[in-house]
Amino acid sequence: MAAAAASQASTAASRHIGWLSPLHLGSIGWRSTYCLASIRLSAPPFPLLTIATMIIQALQLSAMCMSYSDSLLFKIPRLFLPSTTSIFSSNNSTASQIFLVGTMVYIAILVGWVFLETVVARSIHISFRYRILSTLIMLTTGVLLLPLVETLAMPFIMTDSTGSDMSGLVQAVTPLSISHLIYMATALAAFIVLTGLAVLSKLIMFSGPYSDSSTLSINIPSLIVPAQPVLLMTVGLLGASRTFGLDSVHPILSALFICSIAIVYSVIVSVFPTHANAIPWAIGVYTFVAVIPVSLMSALHPTMFWVAPVVSVPLTLAVVVGRLFVLYTRITPSLIRVKDVSNGMSNVRNDSEDEVSLPRFITLSDFSLWLWFTVAVHNLFDAQIRRTADRREMLSTATIDDKTSARRRELIGRLQTLVSYACAEAFTNGRSRLTIVQYALTVSANYEAAIFEATRLPTMVERDILKGLSPITVVMLIGLHTDADRIRRKQDSGLNAEALAELNAKQKKAKEEAINARRAINSFWRALAIPKPDVNELLAISQEIHKHSTTADKLYIQLIKAFPERDNIIHAYADFVAVVQQDPEYGAQIQAAADEIANNRMMSDSSSASSSRSGSVSSGTSRAMENDILTILRTKRIRTTSNSVSRLRSAVLVLLCVITAIFVIVGGVFQVRMFVMSALIDALTASGNMDFNSAEATFLALLADCENSYPGSFTFGDMNTVELIHARLTSSLDDLISSTEDLDASVSDIITATLFPSIFSSAREPSFIARHYRATNPATTESVYTSIIDMASSLEVSFKRVLKDNTLSTDIDFVSTNGLESLRNGINILQADILESTDLAQYVGLGIDAVALAVVVLVLLGLQFFLLRRAFNTVTLHQAENINVFLHIDRDVVDEMVTATNVAKRERKRKTKKTAKRAIHFDVANEPEDDEHSHITDARDLARMENMVSVEDSDTQASDNGYDDDDDAHDAVVEEGSAFEHSPMRIRPDTEDDTPRNVESDSSGCDSEMHRSVSGDEDDESDVPPLRFGNISGRGSPIPGKAHTQEQGSVSSVNLQGTDEGHSSTSEGHRMPYEASDTSLLDEGGAEHLLHRAKVYHSSLYSITRLIYWGTVLFLAMAAAIAFGVVVSFAYDAVEIPVIIDAFSDLDATQRLITDLKSADSTQTISAVEFIQRGTVDAYERYWEVPDSRTKLDLLNALAEFDLSVEDAALVAEAWDLSDQIAYRDHVEMKMRWMTLDLPDAVGCQIMDLDYNYSAETWHDAEQAVYGDYRASSGFYSTNEADSAMNATALETSARAVSMDDQYWRRKDQAVDNLNEVRNTLLTRIDNEATELSDILDTVFTVRIIATAVFVALSVIVLFDILVLIILKHRLKLLADRIDQIRHRLIDSKAFQGGDRKTTKRSMIILQVALLVILTVVSLVCIAIAVYSTFNQHTNKTALTAALLEKSDISAHVYALLDDWTDYKQLSRRYTQRPLSNILTAVEKAYMAMDVSVPEVLEHFTAYSIPESTSAAFNSYLDQNNHTLMVAIELMLWAQDIPVTVATEFQDYEYDITAESTYEFDQMHYTREYLYNNSVVDRTLTADEQIKIAREILFDDKFHANVVSFEETLIAHMEAGHITAEQNIDSASSSMTQMEIIVVVCFAVIFVCMLIQFLLLLTLVPTPARKLSVIRQRVSAKATQRFYRMAAATLAALGIIFLILTLYSELWFVVSTQVDILDTAASRAVRLVDIAAEGIFTTFDKADAKQRYNAAVSNLAVMEDRHATITSESNPFVTGLNLFLGDQYSLGTAITCPSCSVLTDESYSQAISMFIDAIPKLNPDNGFGTCLAVDGTDSYAIKTMLEIEQQVTPVFIGTFKDYASTISTAMLAYRLINVPLYIFAIGFLLLSYRLVFQKIFTALSRDESIVLSLLVMIPKEHVANNMMLATFLAENAISDT
Secondary structure, three states: OHHHHHHHHHHHHHHHHHHHHHHHHHHHHHHHHHHHHHHHHHHOOOOOHOOOOOOOOHHHHHHHOOOOOOHHHHHOHHHOOOOOOOOOOOOOOOHHHHHHHHHHHHHHHHHHHHHHHHHHOOOOOOOOOHHHHHEEEEEEEOOOOHHHHHHHHHHOOOOOOHHHHHOOHHHHHOOOOHHHHHHHHHHHHHHHHHHHHHHHHHHHHOOOOOOOOOOOOOEEEEOOOHHHHHHHHHHHHHHHHHHHHHHHHHHHHHHHHHHHHHHHHHHHHHHHOOOOOOOOHHHHHHHOOOOHHHHHHHHHHEEEHHHHHHHHHHHHHHHHHHHHHHHHHHHHHHHHHOOOOOOOOHHHHHHHOOOOOOOOOHHHHHHHHHHHHHHHHHOOOOOOOOOOOOOHHHHHHOOOHHHHHHHHEEEEEHHHHHHHHHHHHOOHHHHHHHHHHHHHHEEEEEEEEHHHHHHHHHHHHHHHHHHHHHHHHHHOOOHHHHHHHHHHHHOOOOOOHHHHHHHHHHHHHHHHHHHHHHHHHHHHHHHOOOOOHHHHHHHHHHHHHHHHHHHHHHHHHHHHHHHHOHHHHHHHHHHHHOOOOOOOOHHHHHHHHHHHHHHHHHHHOOOOOOOOOOOOOOHHHHHHHHHHHHHHHHHHOOOOHHHHHHHHHHHHHHHHHHHHHHHHHHHHHHHHHHHHHHHHHHHHHHHHHHHHHHHHHHHHHHHHHHHOOOOOOOOOOOOOOOOHHHHHHHHHHHHHHHHHHHHHHHHHHHHHHHHHHHHHHHOOOOEEEEEEEHHHHHHOOEEEEEOOOHHHHHHHHHHHHHHHHOOOOOHHHHHHHHHHHHHHHHHHHHHHHHHHHHHHHHHHHHHHHHHHHHHHHHHHHHHHHHHHHHHHHHHHHHHHHHHHHHHHHOHHHHHHHHHHOOEEEOOOOOOOOOOOOOOOEEEEOOOOHHHHHHHHHHHHHHHHOOOOOOOOEEOOOOHHOOOOOOHHHOOOOOOOOOHHHHHHHHOOOHHHOOOOOOOOHHHHHHHHHHHOOOOOOOOOHHOOOEEEEOOEEEOOOOOHHHHHHHHHHHHHHHHHHHOOOOOOEEEEEEOOOOOOOHHHHHHHHHHHHHHHHHHHHHHHHHHHHHHHHHHHHHHHHHHHHHHHHHHHHHHHHHHHHHHHHHHHHHHHHHHHHHEEEEHHHHHHHHHHHHHHHOOOHHHHHHHHHHOOOOHHHHHHHHHHHHOHHHHHHHHHHHHHHHHHHHHHHHHHHHHHHHHHOOOOOOOOOOOOOOOHHHHHHHHHHHHHHHHHHHHHHHOOOOEEHHHHOOOOOHHHHHHHHHHHOHHHHHHHHHHHHEEEEEHHHHHHHHHHHHHHHHHHHHHHHHHHHHHHHHHHHHHHHHHHHHHHHHHHHHHHHHHHHHHHHHHHHHHHHHOOOOHOOOOOOOHHHHHHHHHHHHHHHHHHHHHHHHHHHOOOHHHHHHHHHHHHHHHHHHHHHHHHHHHHHHHHHHHHHHHOOOOHHHHHHHHHHHHHHOOOOHHHHHHHOOOOOOOOOHHHHHHHHHHHHHHHHHHHHHHHHHHHHHOOOOOOOHOOOOOEHHHHOHHHHHHOOOOOOOOOOOOHHHHHHOHHHHHHHHHHHHOOOHHHHHHHHHHHHHHHHHHHHHHHHHHHEEEEEEEHHHHHHHHHHHHHHHHHHHHHHHHHHOOOOOOOOOOOOOOOOOOOOHHHHHHHHHHHHHHHHHHHHHHHHHHHOOHHHHHHHHOOOOHHHHHHHHHHHHHHHHHHHHHHOOOOOHHHHHHHHHHHHHHHHHHHHOOOOOHHHHHHHHHHHHHHHHOOOOOOOOOOOOOOOOOOOHHHHHHHHHHHHHHHHHHHOOOOOOOOHOHHHHHHHHHHHHHHHHHHHHHHHHHHHHHHHHHHHHHHHHHHHHHHHHHHHHHHHHHHHHHHHHHHHHHEEEEEEEHOOOOHHHHHOOHHHHHHHHHHOOOOO
């Protein structure tokens, strides 16, 4: 049959090719036409293939234009090009040649095949050969086009240095050789041929084939469409060949050239669109726009390929949307002005020419874009096209909204008018006429009109109306005509064999399904007629009814839509609607429409329909009739949904929207979090780069200066000249500037600066102390509190001066101090802040994910248990009610329905007018009103009366039926009123067509089905015989003997269904106001009155109960909110207490640092004085130990890490400057004393080269004006030469005078005062913060206690309300049961016997009350424990605050004592050196201060358990030191002959050395040249001897040991006190934590109790009076349960998906915890450079050699630690990072350094080992007294160090940059992958509603409608006679419509 159809199509196509004859094509033209049309006709039917191909080509072109990179990030995008996968490589030249030759052969074969087909073509036909050819052409010019172009580009790659993934051919042939030229020529020819084939393909298959359901996926081409492949292939050739090898010069040149071509092509495609459809046009623009960023950015980094969409997509959208907006706003007014001409396109030209106009300067391309954009905007494709109907007519049947339909119809008419005018008058060429054809073919779907317009074009050319058709227009015209002719033949009214077979099959199937539905109906009534019918079997049969009925309905509708003119199908459908669906009104409408169509066809048989220019075959009248029937079908498709399913749908939609919002929010938060993490990592990377660049620039600047000072001493390896050093310094300086800008940009980013202000302040605001040098003599420092950015800028200026050899005298010191020390400290602070912020951001993200996951889980659980379960139970309940109602139908009615619905097999017979036997007879006419039916009114009145009271949710089943009253399924909603009486059901006649002649019953089949085994779920009530509902008209009376029995059985059944077992009757003494003593004695009127009173009482009690219920819920919510607030307040405590503890810890650390700083400064001062006094090596070394170890620098840097204010930092900086000025005077006085001594060569290294000249100092004149007289009398230093000429005694005296100079000690006192002020400020601030926090916590405690009291009150109210609700709920149930009894009394027309009422079990009430009591007890106990814990926590808080303040007081008193002791000791020494009265007065004050501070400290220590030995040692050392000082002061008083009235504390002090307890020990262990004897002897000594002894005893070894021991003991006392205080702090903090945990646990238990109370409240929801219960048997409802499981599984899948997304979101947590590897890698490189920078000074700088060496060793230790971390394999993360390192960074790689003399063929790891071994050789102590490293500037160690630094530093910094690049790339990929994952999750969420929930809703609605449709079949008089049935239908508002 398919072959016959193809043959017919070929013949028809051949006959219709003559319409091109006016063009005079010639033989080749005709053959080409045949061939092209056949290829077009044979194309695969994939409408979206063209668009998909364009998208793939866009990706391929972008991948092809990437700049080459030997990186995985380059290879992944190149996978878009199949030809590049493992084929082209530098060592696979043979495969490249084979592939190139194979490609050219393939192109030649394909083009040859097309040529042969053109030669042999004789007609248009479809064949297997043409299908293969068209498929090959589409693939070749589609997805394989650019890979083929890439292959053909191989000969144009001239070198293998560029594009090495395609350089295989260059490896095989010599460039520009004969072979290469041949390859180039043949490849060029193949490229041209392939271009022609691509152009031809675009002309033939410019779109997918049109069909009768065309959509906007069809591409409407323009005249420029053949240029698209030309542009595409041109750019592809340039990209593949790297612009013919231009990439080998520089990648950016090729990128710029390709970018320029892409810009030009983008403009061309934007101005001249290839397609009028906006979608393919936008893709075409994007194809070339995307090349621009790809070519440029990938030249910088291959990762930028993935950034291209970020740039090109918005740009493309801007171009496309902008132009469409302009066109839409310009041309749309013309559309509004034109008229809607409805008679087809052929009649619009002459009627509306004068009224149609277009704006000026509108081209055909502009008009085409606007036209199809308008079609898309107004959705004019939204219609399935049928035979002979155009789009206008089908929109009326496809659109439910008539207004929308009319608007669309009018819009199509207006567009027809405008298109006709524009393409006939405004644009007068052949291409414009094609627009009319395209419009008719796609928008109007009027294929006859399309063929007419296409055929008319050659005639217009022949008549010179058109000047001619271009070849492009002719080829496109052939394709359009072929499509239109094919669709017209497919939709022709003359059906072919295939369509006719389909029609017959569907019609036969529809009739079979209709018969099966009727048989299933009969089976239903037969199953109901058995003695014990099973409701589950009935429900299964009803589903069969619905299945067959629905299938038949769909088939009939499909047939009518496809063939609306066939009245026999419409008649059959009308019969089906009337008989099976029981809808007479709707059936009558269909029947009337069928009759009109039949009559119209009979009238039009005499004449054939003329073919109008609109292409319509049928007349206007028949078309209208067909549209009428389609409109009738459309209105019937509007479905109604039950209330329960509607509520279920609404709730599911709301919750799915909530979940979707959570998904979107969490996805957005993830992207924001990752953006923040990316910003932090960028800042960390920038800080690392800046740290290294500043270190390297500092090292090179210092190296250049050293080389200038010592030519040839530091030029080794690759930097063997100063110029090379300067070149590297220039590069480092540029990198420093760039990295500084990057750091500034990263920290100033709005996200970083807003979220992490500490990072911004650390980089942009002052954060560390830097040192500037002033050009004074000697050089002095000016320490400032500055920022990293400012310091880097200052260093850059100094580096530039070093490059220009124009350094200032302070530049080198400035660079050395700040580049190696201060700036490093600032960057370390910044990096610590960044790492801390990274951890904070990650933990915040973790918390957000956890909260989101918890919310989603709660929402899903709520949806599962509180919505879906209840909703499905409600639906199941409705199904049970609807099917159980059939059990109450009288047996006579059931027997009649069995007989009436019997389907008979019949023989076909001619129709007769004899009345046939009816299956289900409903009288259409109105029934006469007679007495026989008067009781119907009573039933209606009863139903109306019972619905007077508004009812909402009611319990409809009793526990005996398998449904508990407390089950959620009982909460059904009943709409007020009943539609039952408004829709009377009448028997109507069946059609005569279905009347059987010979009846043969098919009941046997039904019986076999009916007597299947029934499941064992039947209730005991199934044994009750079916109810009979009084006299039925025409049916006779019930059997007299059985009437009473049946009635009693019915009453018993109703009682079992309507009331709970055990409901006790109300006692006589407490009877309700509506109760009578015996309802059986009431007549019908009395029962109705009693029912009314009961309902009124129930309604009033229900209102009161509901008010109490919602008040209880409100109070419970308020209590929960208050409890939550109390718990949150404890969280505040938990957060703030550790903060204040840390603040006190920081305070203690700061005080310790300040004390250590003062101690170090004091040590230097005292050691200098001691050296002057004694001249010992120990004193000298003790002095220089502080600067050589950089103790003060380390302390200052550590102090800067704390949160100092600007004022405090300024004080510290000033103290530092003063300390340096003091140190200079120390150096001078020590040099003076050193010149008097004969010390070893190694002693004095730091000062031996010191050159001083007091008169040349900058401040000489100013000082002389103040201190000149004193210095002239006591002595001072002058110059080296002058002082060295003095004798030793005089020089020592001058040195002592310098050490005791007033200016010296004023500066020292100022520095100490500054540090003390900083300490006091910090102490005051922390104390204030502690006091403020304590006050806040006290306030929080008070509020917490008040809130707890309110919570207790609310809890008591809630508990009392719940108890009241339990009683009221029980009362409401009793009322509902009583109402049911009265209702059944009325329905059954018999009084119940009093003894039939049963008592109600009180177990549920007892259980609820018991549960309430337990909850009350547990809640009160937990509240009591929580209150006790709260008070205990507050007490511990007070104790904690006291302990913190006590610890602070201990430190304050100890440090005060230490300060007083230092002053006392220092002033005493000063007085012995310079006995002035003011100093003596200061000594007295210090002594008195000691008298005050010592008792205070001892008083504090008495509160702590300090060991007796420690206290004894403290007192002993204190006494010994004080004794020594007292002796020295008294000796000085004697020597100065001070009166006894002065300094009385020190006068008449008696001492005797021989009486001291340590005398013998001191004699054995200390050599004391000058020693006191006793007060009697020493008083007689000369003044000089007394002074000598006083000075010596304060500097001898004994006193020094005692001072050290005393200070250590004092610190030990403080630490002991701290330990005790910290134990108290820990104890209080631990107790607070325990109390907080207890409170939280208690409130958690309370929350659980409140949750149980809430669940208990859910069981106490007040419910209105129940509806009438009709349920006798439980319904299994397997289908509904299956739907429930499907919904639950879908929700579980959503939860799993979100869990997976959450886990994916936390994968980065592993990386974030290891991100400090960047700091480690950068620090390793920085420390390596710092070692080299410090090491070079050990070879020539005697003064700083030791200090520099110590710094180098310290840096080496850090570098080794960082190197071990990076090279260790114990960390999987670092090991994984190392896998991505390039080979050039492998430590096992051998070093290549031809200019190195130390390094030959060692690997990097060996070089690092050599570097580590070389550093100890720079120790000046091993310099044989030279104070320098061994061999000085000729040291082999320094040469080794410098050569290795040059080779290893690039590896270290390269490793850091690779780490940073890898982490950044991984983060980018991680973020990008997350987007499709969330899109998939949201898509799954949305599809779950469409594919799961929507189907569930449809199925549930269908299940409810199944049984209701069966109820409609029952005659109205039978329903009215059965009061039970009438009442149920009235209460449920069930009608027959």
